[in-house]
Amino acid sequence: MARKIILDVDTGIDDALAIAYALGSPELELIGVTGTYGNVLVPTGTRNALAILELFGRTDVPVYAGPDHARARDSFEVLDISKFIHGVNGIGEAVIPDAARGVEERSAVDFMVEAVREHGDDLVIVPVGPLTTVAAAMEADPEFAERAHIINMGGALTVPGNVTAWAEANINQDPEAADLVFRNAADITMIGLDVTLQTLLTRAETAKWEALGTTGGDFLAAATNYYIGAYDEIAPYLGGCGLHDPLAAAVAVDPTLVTTLDINLKTDTEGETRGRTIGDETRLNNAEKTAHVAVAVDVERFLSEFMRRLTELAASTPARFGGDDSLD
Numbered sequence: 354m355a356r357k358i359i360l361d362v363d364t365g366i367d368d369a370l371a372i373a374y375a376l377g378s379p380e381l382e383l384i385g386v387t388g389t390y391g392n393v394l395v396p397t398g399t400r401n402a403l404a405i406l407e408l409f410g411r412t413d414v415p416v417y418a419g420p421d422h423a424r425a426r427d428s429f430e431v432l433d434i435s436k437f438i439h440g441v442n443g444i445g446e447a448v449i450p451d452a453a454r455g456v457e458e459r460s461a462v463d464f465m466v467e468a469v470r471e472h473g474d475d476l477v478i479v480p481v482g483p484l485t486t487v488a489a490a491m492e493a494d495p496e497f498a499e500r501a502h503i504i505n506m507g508g509a510l511t512v513p514g515n516v517t518a519w520a521e522a523n524i525n526q527d528p529e530a531a532d533l534v535f536r537n538a539a540d541i542t543m544i545g546l547d548v549t550l551q552t553l554l555t556r557a558e559t560a561k562w563e564a565l566g567t568t569g570g571d572f573l574a575a576a577t578n579y580y581i582g583a584y585d586e587i588a589p590y591l592g593g594c595g596l597h598d599p600l601a602a603a604v605a606v607d608p609t610l611v612t613t614l615d616i617n618l619k620t621d622t623e624g625e626t627r628g629r630t631i632g633d634e635t636r637l638n639n640a641e642k643t644a645h646v647a648v649a650v651d652v653e654r655f656l657s658e659f660m661r662r663l664t665e666l667a668a669s670t671p672a673r674f675g676g677d678d679s680l681d
């Protein structure tokens with residue numbers, strides 16, 4: 354039986370790849386996508402999610418809008434570095450048609466709470482943006498933190514952050530939410546920069562998508578090539594783009610892709626280390642460890658599965674628009 358999954362996304366390029374990974378995985382049943390802010394504002398992110406789902410023929414998957422700002426702020430503006438990495442439209446300026454439908458009337462928080470109540474251990478929540486929605490769900494339902502199984506893309510334990518020397522981008526957007534989630538979740542796996550920056554994609558792989566001659570292949574290639582170009586500017590030593598969010602989706606399919614360290618986590622919310630994910634000294638000697646931080650990854654196996662699943666998904670979409678014209 355397929356495991357039910359909710360993706361909580363701020364639909365930039367790697368979020369789009371995570372959605373595609375979930376759609377291309379028969380082991381998963383994507384029961385909903387919830388939209389948060391981060392790479393883009395919520396309306397842009399949910400627009401992208403709806404368009405991607407329609408592109409891949411999955412208009413049955415509902416999309417819900419989450420909170421549009423962090424817990425400690427009453428507004429949010431996209432960072433210039435996010436615009437540079439993901440493009441103004443969030444998907445590398447790739448052009449795909451708007452979906453024929455819109456977001457659901459019910460809020461992302463209500464949907465998430467009700468889904469955990471209904472499905473329990475059969476459901477995994479995969480937030481790949483700020484943890485604002487998950488934190489709000491914990492506050493809305495006293496049982497949520499104990500019952501929810503969470504695989505989070507965010508944080509950095511053994512390597513520097515990518516926004517500050519300490520903070521990874523998703524955690525940096527809402528450290529208060531991350532701290533609440535890490536301190537209270539009974540079962541959370543952190544897929545952070547420790548492992549995601551080891552999983553790299555190059556233009557050699559995206560050329561395979563482009564060669565399919567399909568709308569799905571063209572979209573994946575156009576968006577990811579933009580992403581690779583940004584990485585060439587900001588981190589040329591890596592030699593490709595990090596597959597941050599798709600790795601979290603992949604761990605929902607196969608937890609053995611990563612090796613984890615069991616630890617009780619917190620997030621710093623004050624001072625120069627604000628946004629740092631680190632062990633919680635107040636729970637250091639607790640026998641029960643509620644967080645599992647990925648510290649190693651089977652890169653070859655993950656990349657092989659990633660390419661297989663996304664290529665098969667892209668090959669199933671219609672031939673590209675206008676013959677030989679790509680989406681970029």
